[in-house]
Amino acid sequence: xxxxxxxxxxxxxxxxxxxxxxxxxxxxxxxxxxxxxxxxxxxxxxxxxxxxxxxxxxxxxxxxxxxxxxxxxxxxxxxxxxxxxxxxxxxxxxxxxxxxxxxxxxxxxxxxxxxxxxxxxxxxxxxxxxxxxxxxxxxxxxxxxxxxxxxxxxxxxxxxxxxxxxxxxxxxxxxxxxxxxxxxxxxxxxxxxxxxxxxxxxxxxxxxxxxxxxxxxxxxxxxxxxxxxxxxxxxxxxxxxxxxxxxxxxxxxxxxxxxxxxxxxxxxxxxxxxxxxxxxxxxxxxxxxxxxxxxxxxxxxxxxxxxxxxxxxxxxxxxxxxxxxxxxxxxxxxxxxxxxxxxxxxxxxxxxxxxxxxxxxxxxxxxxxxxxxxxxxxxxxxxxx
Amino acid sequence: xxxxxxxxxxxxxxxxxxxxxxxxxxxxxxxxxxxxxxxxxxxxxxxxxxxxxxxxxxxxxxxxxxxxxxxxxxxxxxxxxxxxxxxxxxxxxxxxxxxxxxxxxxxxxxxxxxxxxxxxxxxxxxxxxxxxxxxxxxxxxxxxxxxxxxxxxxxxxxxxxxxxxxxxxxxxxxxxxxxxxxxxxxxxxxxxxxxxxxxxxxxxxxxxxxxxxxxxxxxxxxxxxxxxxxxxxxxxxxxxxxxxxxxxxxxxxxxxxxxxxxxxxxxxxxxxxxxxxxxxxxxxxxxxxxxxxxxxxxxxxxxxxxxxxxxxxxxxxxxxxxxxxxxxxxxxxxxxxxxxxxxxxxxxxxxxxxxxxxxxxxxxxxxxxxxxxxxxxxxxxxxxxxxxxxxxxxxxxxxxxxxxxxxxxxxxxxxxxxxxxxxxxxxxxxxxxxxxxxxxxxxxxxxxxxxxxxxxxxxxxxxxxxxxxxxxxxxxxxxxxxxxxxxxxxxxxxxxxxxxxxxxxxxxxxxxxxxxxxxxxxxxxxxxxxxxxxxxxxxxxxxxxxxxxxxxxxxxxxxxxxxxxxxxxx
Numbered sequence: 043x044x045x046x047x048x049x050x051x052x053x054x055x056x057x058x059x060x061x062x063x064x065x066x067x068x069x070x071x072x073x074x075x076x077x078x079x080x081x082x083x084x085x086x087x088x089x090x091x092x093x094x095x096x097x098x099x100x101x102x103x104x105x106x107x108x109x110x111x112x113x114x115x116x117x118x119x120x121x122x123x124x125x126x127x128x129x130x131x132x133x134x135x136x137x138x139x140x141x142x143x144x145x146x147x148x149x150x151x152x153x154x155x156x157x158x159x160x161x162x163x164x165x166x167x168x169x170x171x172x173x174x175x176x177x178x179x180x181x182x183x184x185x186x187x188x189x190x191x192x193x194x195x196x197x198x199x200x201x202x203x204x205x206x207x208x209x210x211x212x213x214x215x216x217x218x219x220x221x222x223x224x225x226x227x228x229x230x231x232x233x234x235x236x237x238x239x240x241x242x243x244x245x246x247x248x249x250x251x252x253x254x255x256x257x258x259x260x261x262x263x264x265x266x267x268x269x270x271x272x273x274x275x276x277x278x279x280x281x282x283x284x285x286x287x288x289x290x291x292x293x294x295x296x297x298x299x300x301x302x303x304x305x306x307x308x309x310x311x312x313x314x315x316x317x318x319x320x321x322x323x324x325x326x327x328x329x330x331x332x333x334x335x336x337x338x339x340x341x342x343x344x345x346x347x348x349x350x351x352x353x354x355x356x357x358x359x360x361x362x363x364x365x366x367x368x369x370x371x372x373x374x375x376x377x378x379x380x381x382x383x384x385x386x387x388x389x390x391x392x393x394x395x396x397x398x399x400x401x402x403x404x405x406x407x408x409x410x411x412x413x414x415x416x417x418x419x420x421x422x423x424x425x426x427x
Numbered sequence: 428x429x430x431x432x433x434x435x436x437x438x439x440x441x442x443x444x445x446x447x448x449x450x451x452x453x454x455x456x457x458x459x460x461x462x463x464x465x466x467x468x469x470x471x472x473x474x475x476x477x478x479x480x481x482x483x484x485x486x487x488x489x490x491x492x493x494x495x496x497x498x499x500x501x502x503x504x505x506x507x508x509x510x511x512x513x514x515x516x517x518x519x520x521x522x523x524x525x526x527x528x529x530x531x532x533x534x535x536x537x538x539x540x541x542x543x544x545x546x547x548x549x550x551x552x553x554x555x556x557x558x559x560x561x562x563x564x565x566x567x568x569x570x571x572x573x574x575x576x577x578x579x580x581x582x583x584x585x586x587x588x589x590x591x592x593x594x595x596x597x598x599x600x601x602x603x604x605x606x607x608x609x610x611x612x613x614x615x616x617x618x619x620x621x622x623x624x625x626x627x628x629x630x631x632x633x634x635x636x637x638x639x640x641x642x643x644x645x646x647x648x649x650x651x652x653x654x655x656x657x658x659x660x661x662x663x664x665x666x667x668x669x670x671x672x673x674x675x676x677x678x679x680x681x682x683x684x685x686x687x688x689x690x691x692x693x694x695x696x697x698x699x700x701x702x703x704x705x706x707x708x709x710x711x712x713x714x715x716x717x718x719x720x721x722x723x724x725x726x727x728x729x730x731x732x733x734x735x736x737x738x739x740x741x742x743x744x745x746x747x748x749x750x751x752x753x754x755x756x757x758x759x760x761x762x763x764x765x766x767x768x769x770x771x772x773x774x775x776x777x778x779x780x781x782x783x784x785x786x787x788x789x790x791x792x793x794x795x796x797x798x799x800x801x802x803x804x805x806x807x808x809x810x811x812x813x814x815x816x817x818x819x820x821x822x823x824x825x826x827x828x829x830x831x832x833x834x835x836x837x838x839x840x841x842x843x844x845x846x847x848x849x850x851x852x853x854x855x856x857x858x859x860x861x862x863x864x865x866x867x868x869x870x871x872x873x874x875x876x877x878x879x880x881x882x883x884x885x886x887x888x889x890x891x892x893x894x895x896x897x898x899x900x901x902x903x904x905x906x907x908x909x910x911x912x913x914x915x916x917x918x919x920x921x922x923x924x925x926x927x928x929x930x931x932x933x934x935x936x937x938x939x940x941x942x943x944x945x946x947x948x949x950x951x952x953x954x955x956x957x958x959x960x961x962x963x964x965x966x967x968x969x970x971x972x973x974x975x976x977x978x979x980x981x982x983x984x985x986x987x988x989x990x991x992x993x994x995x996x997x
Binding site for chain 2: 059101102103104105106108109112113115116128130131132134135193195198
């Protein structure tokens with residue numbers, strides 16, 4: 043006889059219409075974890091619960107993100123998995139019901155604060171961590187870096203993080219420039235960086251900006267090394283430069299590591315499950331004649347957060363969001379890559395800055411660099427199918 | 428208390444079924460927060476704030492005839508103001524007030540800058556303003572923050588915002604009614620229908636239009652400031668030029684000539700948006716794109732089908748009581764010396780001298796192209812002379828236009844009220860908006876005076892002027908010019924195309940005005956009428972006065988006969 047199960051709503055608040063790749067990736071991670079949790083259900087007392095996933099589109103608009111959060115509260119959601127847009131305003135609405143919010147993309151330092159925002163958690167690299175790791179990586183190389191950031195919200199946040207990270211090493215900065223996020227030709231700005239005797243470009247912006255900078259530099263014959271935050275690994279960059287694969291070579295990005303000390307096994311298992319449920323995320327370019335795929339990075343963070351929610355539900359012994367939020371500070375799960383995922387009352391960051399690594403592109407796939415202590419220990423993930 | 432009793436009686440006498448429906452709808456709507464949850468209530472409140480902004484826009488589009496595509500920009504100005512003040516801890520009412528002031532000032536600037544443009548130009552210019560504001564909000568993060576926006580916490584709950592938005596929308600609708608029926612609304616309507624005719628009646632068209640855009644901007648600013656608090660965050664992406672476009676479509680769907688049109692339009696678009704969401708989901712189209720598509724299709728439909736809106740205008744009657752109506756200016760003489768005007772190398776008027784005296788009819792005649800209309804327009808102040816001097820007390824001169832130029836949808840009564848509005852002491856924006864007792868008393872007196880005037884001119888007072896016979900329309904133009912209170916009337920072609928009986932009626936009217944002591948200058952082609960009517964005739968040829976005297980003297984003038992009359996006999 044089938045057991046009756048009560049539904050617990052889990053909301054995915056992400057920019058489905060404006061950044062569909064990212065949003066779908068987050069949604070897929072949530073659905074994968076929810077499916078696994080629902081296989082047995084969550085038994086609390088005499089009742090069994092299962093997670094129902096609802097998606098809401100923020101369209102990268104804070105106002106819509108806030109309205110979505112209101113709807114999530116109205117639907118008595120147990121938690122929200124959030125890309126991060128508008129969280130400065132929306133967390134209060136969730137907090138009125140004590141509902142936990144898990145941020146899985148935006149890395150702004152103000153977003154997470156266990157004291158003032160007790161219901162906000164994050165499993166994603168922070169802007170602060172990425173910027174400081176980049177500074178730590180680049181300054182010893184003796185590079186004169188051109189700091190280029192676009193005028194998107196993401197670029198503006200990066201500008202702040204980089205300013206802080208390079209504040210003690212201003213001599214390593216050749217020039218600091220803001221680029222138009224929607225500019226098709228960034229030749230003049232890249233030329234200014236070259237004339238400022240830059241020996242490296244650090245581009246903090248949307249994938250389109252990174253592609254435009256690479257195009258401007260490489261088409262003028264400047265093989266300068268280019269460094270970026272995680273957006274450098276976005277498939278869009280490679281798609282834009284598909285006709286000139288060699289222009290992507292030398293692009294190095296910083297991101298949260300996908301594999302743990304235990305090796306590639308757990309992540310590859312997760313990736314396999316992901317692909318069997320949703321198929322592979324094809325980048326749309328080839329490497330060595332084989333199609334390149336994108337490992338499910340954002341999906342992994344979302345997947346881990348849902349597992350933490352499931353653990354917190356069991357720990358709380360109640361679907362009451364406030365109790366789940368409190369329990370999130372006390373549970374630990376094994377993440378998709380084999381790392382331990384946990385929060386506590388003093389720390390709501392799931393990715394520590396030390397987990398940020400660097401990888402560079404060779405023939406459209408990325409390989410961890412060898413001149414950084416952490417990155418050198420990491421294996422290269424298979425990225426062709 | 429008498430004023431309140433009068434007001435109550437007036438409301439009772441002018442009450443209509445549609446008003447009962449509107450009040451009932453608002454009453455029912457006020458219970459929505461009891462039915463819906465917080466999130467849905469917040470969505471409804473947001474829609475109501477937009478409806479409120481749309482009512483303001485309807486005043487500019489409907490009453491003033493200005494196709495403004497900047498209303499979203501005014502909402503944005505209010506939102507930016509509100510967001511900064513609310514984030515700084517300023518109380519909600521003050522932030523809303525400041526939002527309204529900033530929105531109003533923005534409207535005033537836009538109004539003054541573009542009110543002289545033709546309608547298409549006004550629409551294009553305001554559309555560009557919308558783009559500029561949206562671009563500024565997106566580019567300069569100080570205005571509304573970056574991806575996190577400007578956080579606005581605290582303030583009323585979603586349900587309280589809903590009730591506030593409902594009350595504001597109702598107040599905006601009442602304000603629309605008050606202003607549309609006040610002299611400012613009538614004068615704007617006159618300018619909307621025939622700008623040259625309104626200018627001829629002394630309507631300060633461009634100043635009033637700027638004021639209309641300012642009023643519209645004020646309402647939008649208040650709505651914007653409150654909506655930003657409801658949203659909890661000031662978000663630049665909410666104020667793109669699409670918002671202006673959407674508000675414009677809402678107003679066109681609902682109807683621009685009724686205050687209930689905008690809320691009705693908002694309701695329809697809201698329901699259709701739900702349908703668009705459903706279709707968007709089926710077709711895998713993002714909601715924002717599905718809405719834009721829907722709105723564009725709606726606009727296309729409205730324009731191509733000539734749709735006048737869901738809610739059509741409700742023409743109420745006006746009640747008059749005896750009181751202090753308009754007072755005619757003292758008799759004055761219009762003296763003209765050495766007047767000259769050239770267009771390129773052609774002299775339209777050259778060294779023209781004439782005197783228009785009280786209690787006399789002076790006829791200005793001459794062949795086509797002799798410069799009569801140019802002289803008339805200079806005397807009326809419509810164009811500036813290159814040379815010469817015109818002496819008359821300020822406001823003493825009014826004119827009628829050459830062709831029949833009534834305001835087709837306005838009643839004769841409203842024509843007279845438009846014309847006499849310049850003499851009113853209590854018809855300002857604020858008095859009109861709040862319908863103060865003194866303003867109401869003055870209004871009633873002017874209405875009574877207008878009815879008596881129309882009775883004297885034998886014109887039915889309450890039918891749209893466009894439906895009157897041509898002879899009544901001519902008489903109405905003369906009555907309107909007379910109603911300005913001017914003591915010198917310039918009458919252009921009063922019997923053009925008229926039958927003998929109609930010409931007789933017009934000459935009788937002109938004689939009665941002469942008997943009243945008015946100074947009249949009549950430009951007329953019908954020489955029979957001129958001879959019967961005029962005390963004095965001035966003949967123009969090639970811009971120069973070639974004869975000036977009594978009808979008999981001019982008729983006998985050989986130069987006139989040769990240069991102008993040819994074989995005709997005067």
